[in-house]
Amino acid sequence: MTQISFGDILEAAEQLPLEEREDLIRILQNRLREQKRSDLIKDVRESEREFAQGKCQPVTPYELMKEILS
Numbered sequence: 119m120t121q122i123s124f125g126d127i128l129e130a131a132e133q134l135p136l137e138e139r140e141d142l143i144r145i146l147q148n149r150l151r152e153q154k155r156s157d158l159i160k161d162v163r164e165s166e167r168e169f170a171q172g173k174c175q176p177v178t179p180y181e182l183m184k185e186i187l188s
Contacts, residue, residue, distance in 0.1 A: 131139055168174050177185075
């Protein structure tokens with residue numbers, strides 16, 4: 119697959135009519151939203167598996183913040 123630089127993509131997008139650029143933005147935003155949703159679902163499922171396997175234990179918000187800040 120040929121690598122296209124970010125700058126080339128921006129230049130190509132600038133050549134599109136305004137309406138098509140707006141469509142491109144909407145499409146990219148939707149794809150990003152779906153990717154983030156998919157990644158979140160994957161993370162939640164992995165966390166649930168780890169919890170079920172006893173690899174992690176429930177903690178209070180105080181304990182969590184203490185660990186984060188240490």
